[in-house]
Amino acid sequence: EAQVTQNPRYLITVTGKKLTVTCSQNMNHEYMSWYRQDPGLGLRQIYYSMNVEVTDKGDVPEGYKVSRKEKRNFPLILESPSPNQTSLYFCASRADSTDTQYFGPGTRLTVL
Amino acid sequence: DAKTTQPPSMDCAEGRAANLPCNHSTISGNEYVYWYRQIHSQGPQYIIHGLKNNETNEMASLIITEDRKSSTLILPHATLRDTAVYYCIVLPRGAAGNKLTFGGGTRVLVKP
Numbered sequence: 359e360a361q362v363t364q365n366p367r368y369l370i371t372v373t374g375k376k377l378t379v380t381c382s383q384n385m386n387h388e389y390m391s392w393y394r395q396d397p398g399l400g401l402r403q404i405y406y407s408m409n410v411e412v413t414d415k416g417d418v419p420e421g422y423k424v425s426r427k428e429k430r431n432f433p434l435i436l437e438s439p440s441p442n443q444t445s446l447y448f449c450a451s452r453a454d455s456t457d458t459q460y461f462g463p464g465t466r467l468t469v470l
Numbered sequence: 471d472a473k474t475t476q477p478p479s480m481d482c483a484e485g486r487a488a489n490l491p492c493n494h495s496t497i498s499g500n501e502y503v504y505w506y507r508q509i510h511s512q513g514p515q516y517i518i519h520g521l522k523n524n525e526t527n528e529m530a531s532l533i534i535t536e537d538r539k540s541s542t543l544i545l546p547h548a549t550l551r552d553t554a555v556y557y558c559i560v561l562p563r564g565a566a567g568n569k570l571t572f573g574g575g576t577r578v579l580v581k582p
Binding site for chain 1: 502504511512513514515516519561563569570571572573574
């Protein structure tokens with residue numbers, strides 16, 4: 359089944375403790391991105407990647423890092439999480455030839 | 471990118487057609503109309519998109535007015551599982567980063 363998977367789905371952590379949220383897609387898509395969704399602020403793009411080893415900042419990249427060493431994986435790294443990074447995070451992918459984005463199920467992160 | 475305007479909410483009876491309007495009066499010639507939906511806190515799901523012709527797929531139909539300033543998403547036989555927030559977005563094809571910016575959307579409640 360074609361899908362985007364994220365892990366973990368739920369995470370509660372403390373300020374400053376490094377964490378990684380993984381994202382993987384099995385559709386051989388070139389493009390992947392990370393979004394966060396907050397009440398009243400809608401969906402905001404954090405980082406995106408057009409292909410392996412090619413990443414760029416979205417609208418809210420501060421406090422996040424990404425890497426794209428393999429086509430299928432696009433992990434989101436929070437080196438020193440802070441409470442304002444408490445949010446619902448979505449990974450998405452699309453093929454280079456289309457504009458349809460496929461989203462993962464989401465990761466609900468709480469930083470205490 | 472052109473902005474869109476959607477009614478904040480609407481109810482629909484199960485089994486009936488749901489017609490969701492979207493106004494995009496500032497749309498430009500190279501921009502497509504996309505529809506996504508988000509079932510409570512799940513990842514957004516692509517529904518359909520179009521440029522100027524009406525489109526239909528297994529999920530829905532998209533009717534775009536001749537002047538392209540508005541469109542209507544039609545769910546032909548709404549089910550309880552169609553209860554979700556529906557987002558209308560306009561984007562140029564192949565936009566760099568292909569960032570999705572969701573506005574308020576229309577919260578659709580399908581009632582038995």
